[in-house]
Amino acid sequence: MRSTLSGHPRFVPPAIPVASPRRVLLIFFLSGAAGLIYEIVWARQLVLVYGNTTQAISTILSAFFGGIAMGSLLGGRLADRVRSPLRLYGLLEIALVPIVLITPRLFRLIQQIYGTAYEALQAFPGAITAIRFLLAILALAPATVLMGATLPVLTRYLARKRKDVETTFGRLYAANTFGAIVGTALSGFVLIELFGLHGTLTAGAMCSGAAGLFALGLDRSSAPPRCAAAVEWEERDAPHPTPWKRLGLLAAFLSGFTSLGYQVLWTRLLSSGTGNTTYVFTAILFIFLLGIAAGAAAVSSRPPRPNETVHALSAAQTAVAAINLIGLALVSGRIVWLAFVQTTLLVVFPVTLALGLTLPLAASLVASSDNRVGRDSGSLLAVNTAGAIFGTILVPFALVPLIGSPRTVVLLSFVNSLFGVALLGPGWRALPILRRLGRVVTVVIAGACGFALVRPPSFVADPGETYVRQKGALYASVEDEIASVQAGRIGPLKRLWVAGTGMTHLTVDARLMAILPMMIRPDARSMLNLCFGMGSTFHSAIVAGLSVETVELVPSVPRMFGYFFGSARSFLSHPRARLIIADGRNYLDLARHRYDLITVDPPPPIRSSGTAILYSREFYRSALSHLVQRGLMMEWMPYDQTIDEFRAHVRTFSSVFPRVTIALGRGKCGSGRCGVFLFGSREPIDFRPAAVHAILARPGVIEDLDNAADSSPLTEQQWGQLVPRLVCASGSAVAKFGGEGPLITDDRPLPEYFLLRSRFGAASLPMTDTSVRASLCLDRERPSDERRASSTP
Template sequence: MGVSTVEQAVGTRQVAHRSRTALLLPTLVVLFFLSGMSGLIYQVLWLRMLALIFGVTVYAASAVLASFMSGLALGSYVAGRYADRTRNALLLYGVAEVLVGLSALATPTALAAVERVYVGLSPSLTDATAVLTLVRFVLAFAVLLVPTTLMGATLPIIVKSSLLQVEGLGQRVGVLYATNTAGAIVGTVAAGFYLIGSQGLNFSFQVAAGINVVVGIVAIAASFAFARGAEDEGRTNGDASHHHSSQVSPLISNRARHLVLVVFVLSGFASLALEVVWFRVLVLFLRATTYAFTVMLATFLLGIAVGSYVVTPLMRRRADWLVWLASIEMAIGVVSLSSLLMLGWSYRILDLGEAILRRPLPYETLIMLIASFLAVFPAALLFGMAFPIGLQLWAVAGTDAKEHVAERIGIFYSLNTIGAIVGSTIAGFFLLPWLGSQLSLAVLASVGLFSGLLLLSTLPPDRRGFAVRAGGVGLLLFAAAAITMPNPFDLAVKHRFEGETLLWREEGVQTTVTVNQQPSGFKLLYLDGLHQADDNPAMVAVHRIIGHMPMVLHPQPQDALVIGLGGGATPGAVSQYPGANVDLVELAQSVVNGSEWFRHVNYDLLRLPNVRLRVDDGRNYMLLTPKRYDVITADLIQPVHAGAGNLYSAEYFRLARNVLKEDGIMLQWIGALPETQFKLIMRTFLSVFPETTLWATTHDGDHLLIGKKKPLELRRADLERKLQDPTTREALAAVGITSWETLLEKYRAGTDALHQYVGEGPILTDDRPQVEYFLSLPRREKQREIEEINSGGIEKYVRP
C-alpha cells in the first residue's frame, strides 16, 4: 500500500512536470517575439541618434551598423560557449534581457558623452574618410557594445533553454528564429509608422527597454517553474537523445558540416548585400521617405519569418536536408536574379487592378507595397527557410552528442552575422559604385548558386549523378534568369518617368543620381528617384532666390555656407557677389558629378575660385567646424524625405546659430505644407531665431524665413551698392530684383506678426521629428488643400 502510494505520487509529479515542460516552448516563443520587437526598435533608434552626431553619410551609417552587428556576433559567440555550462539557461536568458533593457535605456546619455568626445577630437582628426570612419566605429562600438552583445547572446541561450534533447533542434530553432523575426517586423513598423513620429525617440527607448525588462522578469520567474520539470524530463529522455538525435537528419561528414558553415557565412554576406542593392533599386520606383524604407525592411523580415515558419513543420520528417539546403541556395540565386523582372510586374498588377475595379487606386501606397513584395519577398522567404536547415546540419547532423550544442549555435550565428557585416559594406562601398545595381545583383545572386553547387559536391559517390543533374538544372535556370533580367533604370523610365529620356546616371556610394530629359527639352535631376532640380526657368528662379535673399539682405557678406548642391542654382547664386567666399557642403559625390549637366543654370560654380566644395554631411560639418559665417542657406530640401527631418529641428537651427557671426543671416525655405506642419517649422525656427522675417519666393506657396541674432536692418544703400557690380546686377535681375522697390515686394511679414501667427505650441526636435513622420500623426490635412491653407492662414498677418 505504501509502495503504491509512492508510485502514484511519483507519477503525479512526473505528469505535472511534463505538463509544465509542454508549456516551455510556447512561453519562449512569446518572450522571443517581444525580444525581436524591441531589438529592431533599438536598431532604428540607434541608427537615427548616431546619425545626428556622425552625419548621414554612408560611411558614418556603415560604421554604426558594423558596430551594432559586431556586438551581436560577439554576444552570440561568447554566450554559445558559456550557455552549455549553465544549469538554468532560462534564468541566464532572463538576466540577459533585463540587462539589455537597462543598458539600452542608458544609451541616450552615453551618446551625449560620445558627442562631446567626438567634437573634442575633431581638431586633431584629418579629413581622411578612412580615419573618420574608424573613429566613428570605435565610438559607436563603445556605446553599443554592452546592449548589442547581450542581444546577440539571447539566441544561443534561449535555444539552450528549450533543449531537453537534441532531437528536433532544427524545428525549435526554426520556430524561435521565425518568431523573433516576426517580432522584428512589428518593431520595424511600430518605430517607422508610429513611435518615433508620434511619441519621440526617448519615449521609444523607454517602450523598448520596458519590453526587455518585462521579458526578462517573466523569463526569470519561469526559469524556476520549469527547472524541476526540465531535470526530470531530461533524466527520462537522456538516453533517447543519443538514439534519436539524427532522426530527421542523417549523419553527414565533417567536411560537409564545415562547408555548411562556409555557406552560411556566404549567405549572411549575400543577404545583407542584396538588401542594400534592392533598397537602392526600389527607391527608383518609390519616394525615398521613411515609410518606404520601413516597408522595404519589413517585407524582407516578413520573408525570413514566413520561410522559417514554412520549413519548420517539414523538418519533423526524415529527409536528406543537405540536398534541400543545396536546392534552396541555388533557388536563392535564381530568384534574386529574377527580382528586377518581378519588379516590372508591379505596375502591370496595379493597372490590372484599376481595370477590374474601374476606379483609380491609391497608386503611391500600393506601388510601395507591391514592388517591395515582388522584388524582395521571394528571396527573403528562401533565406528564412535555409537558416534552420543549415543550423540543424551544422549543430546536430554530424554528431550524436547533446553537449556543446549552444556553442555550435553561437559559432553559426556569429559567423553568419560577420558575413552580413562584410556584405553590407562591400555592396555599398564597392559593388554598387563599381558595377552598378544590375551587375551587383548578378554577382550576389551567383553567390547563392555557387553555395548550392558547393553543397552538392559533398554528396557521396553513389549520388554524384544526381548532384550533376541538380546542378545542371540550377545553372540553366540561372542562365535563363540572367538573360531576361531587365535594366532597372530602363524600368524606372518606362513606368515612373514615362516620356522622359535617361541621359546620365551614377550609382554612387551615397546615392543614385540620374539626369532625365523631358520631351520639352528640360533636364531633371533625380536623387534616388526623387526630383531635386531641373533647368525649367521657373524652378531655377526658386532655387536661385534661396541663395540671393540672404546675400542681398546682409550688408556685406564675406563668408557664406550653403548646405546641399542639387543642380547648383542656389550656391551658384550665392557665388555671384564680389568678395564673398562660399563653402559648399554636399553629401554625395555623385550629386556633384550630376550637377555638371546644369552648368548653364548654376554659373559653372564648381570652377569658380571663390567656391570651396566639401563632400560631407552638412549638419556634421556645422557641428565640427571652427569657422563662422555671415550667411547660411540650404538648397531646397523636402522635409518628408528620409533623414531630412534632421535639417528642420531646433537642434539643427541652434548649430547654425552657433556658426553664424554676430550680424549673420540664416535662411530657411518652407515649401507648400499643411498648416499644422507649416506652423511647426516656423515656430521651431522662431524659437532659435526670435528676430525672424518672412519673405516670398518666385513660387506661390513657398516662403523664406530670414533669421538673425538681432533685428534685421534694411538699408537701401547696401542694395544699390551691390547692384553696381555687373555680375551681381545680372544675377539679381534673373530673379526679378532690379531695385529697392522690387526687393520690398518680396517682404511678407515681420517678427511680431510671425510670433502672433504661430502662437504657442510644440516645436520640432531631434527627439520628435514630426514633419518627417507627419503621416503618422493623428491629425493631418490632404495635400490638395495645402496651398489654400497656407495662403489663407497667414494672409491676415502679411504686410499689405
C-alpha cells in the first residue's frame, strides 16, 4: 500500500503503548454480554409500558438503535481527539453502570407520562406514536449513546493506521458479538429465571463495570513515562477514494437492513408451530449471533488483500441469497422434515456467517486516513445501525403484510444478489475463467431470486399454511405485522392457528367463559373480553345480552371470525360490541372506566413467550382496579402445565382477589378435559339456582351452548343441575392449595422461564383432570353416581 509524506509538521502527543489486544478483546467481550442483557431486559420492561404490538416493539428497537447510532458518531469523533482512547472507553463503561441501574425508574416515570398523554390524545394516533418514540428515546438515549461510542473508541485505540482498521474492527466486532451470545444464553436460559429482570439487569451492569475497571487498569499499566510532546513529520497512507468509501457505507447500510430483516423473518418462519416459547426465540437469536460472530472472526483472522475486498463482498452477498433460497426449501418440509434445532442450524447459521463477513469488509473501504480511524469506524457503525432501524420498520409493517414472510425473504435475497452483481464491475482483477464463472453464478442466483419473487415455487410458502393443507382443509391464510394466521379444519373440528400454533377449537368452555360469570353476577351489563381468539366468548356474551369490549393483539385474527360463526358480520357491527386491536394488558392498564366482568383466555400454550404478563400479580391488580365493587374476573387456566405451576398461578391470583373460586371445565381436549376457570372478586362468589336459571332462560343461551363442537344437547334443567357441580374449590380450600411460595410477577415471569425448575427442581405431577380432582377438588366435584358407587360395600 502506497505511503506519502506530508510536507507539513504535525503535533504528535507522546506515544501510548497498546495493551495486549487479547485483553482488550476480553474487555469488549464483557461489554457485548452486558449489551444483549440490557436489550433483552429493556425490551420486556418497555413492552409493559407500550404494549406488545409491532408498532410498540419497533418504537423500542428504533429508539435503542438510534441511540447506538448517535453514540457511534460522537464516539468516533471524540476518539480521534483524546490522548488515551482506552481510558475514554473505561470511563464510558463505568458511567454506563448507574444509568443502567436507574432505567427501571425512568421506565416507570415515562409510563405515567404516557398514560396521561394516551388519555388526552386517543383520537390522534399519529401524536401517540410520536410521544411514544420521544419517551423511548429519552429513556434509552443516556445508556445507548454511551454503548454506541464504545466500538469506535476501541477501534481507534487498537488501529493506529488505516490499513489496520479491517482487522481491528473485525476482531472487536467478533469479540463483542461472542459476548452478546453469552449474554443471550445467560439471560434467556439462566438469569431471568433465577434473579428476575431487575437482577439480570444488575448482572449486566456488573459486566459493564468490570469492563470499565479492567480498561482503566490496562491504561494505567501501559501508560508511558511523562515526556515532552514532539513535532514530527506526518506519515500516512494515501486516503481511500471517495467512491470506495461510499461503497463501504452502502454495504454497511444494506448489511444492517437485511440482517434485521432476516432476523425478524427467520424467527417467524422457524418458530412456527413450536409453541413460541422464550427458549425458541433465545435459541434462534443465539445461532443468529453465532453466525455473525464467526463471519466477523473469519475476516479478521484472514483478511483479503486490498484489491480483493470488493470481490469478497460480492461473494458474501451472493452466498446470502443462495443460502436463503435453500433455507426456504428446508423450512417448507418439502425436501425433508427436520427438527427445530437442525433446521435452525442448517438455515440460520450459514446465512448469518455470510452476513457477518460484510461489516468488517466494509470497514476497510470506509477507512480514509490514519488520523480519522475513530471517525470512520463510528460512521460505519452508525450507517449500519441506521439500516437496522430501516429494516425494523419496513419489513414487518410494509413487506410482510403485503407479500408475506417467505416472499419477503426472497425479496431481500434478491437485493443481496443484485448488490453482488453490481460489485462485479470491470475493476475485478482475476483470471478470466474465474471472473466469468463468478459472474455467471452471481447472475444465475439473482435470476433465481427474481423468478421466485414473481412466480413463487411451492416451497415459498408459510409453514403454518403448509401444515394445515397437509393435515386437513385450509379455509383462509393471512399474515400481518404480528403473526401468520390460518383458519381451517382437521378432522371434524374447525381450528384457528396463530404463528403455526393451534389456538383452540369451538369448545363449550369458551362459551362458558361468558355465561358462567353472568350466572355469578346476573345483574352484569358490561364485559371486557381480552384475547378474541375464535370469538366464542365474544359471541356468547352478545347472545346473552352483554355490552362487550373485546381486545385482540393480532389484527388478522378477527378476520377469521366468519369461518367459525355465520353471523360474524352482524355481531362485529352490533351496537353492544366494540372490537379493539391492541395489546390486552396495555389496553387494560390505560383504560379509565370500570367493568362488571373481565374475562381472559390467554393464547396457548401457557408457557409461550409474552403470555406471563396476563398471569402476573400486577396484571390482576390492574384488573381488580378496573372492576366495579361487585365486579368479577374470570381467567382460564389450561391443563398444559404441572400441578406445582398451577399452584403458583392460584397463589398469585389469590394474593390479589379477596374471594376466589375454581371451577372445572367441561370441554374435551383429546381424551380428557381442557382446563379450569378461576373466578375472583371482592364480593362472595356463588352459583345461586335462581340466577343460573335466569341466565339460561335468556333467548339463545342454551342453543348457543349446545352448538359447541364438544357439547351434547341439554335442557335448561340439566344445565341448571350441571353448573353448580362444576365448582371445585373456594375460600380456604383455594388458599390451602396455593400454599406458600413465589408469585408470578412482571419481574419474575415464572411461566415463561421454567427450564431450570423442570430440569433440576422437584418432580411434579402434570396438571390433568385427574390430578386436579385429587389434589384440589377432593370429593366435592364427583358426580353423585360415582359417590354412591364408592360408598357401596
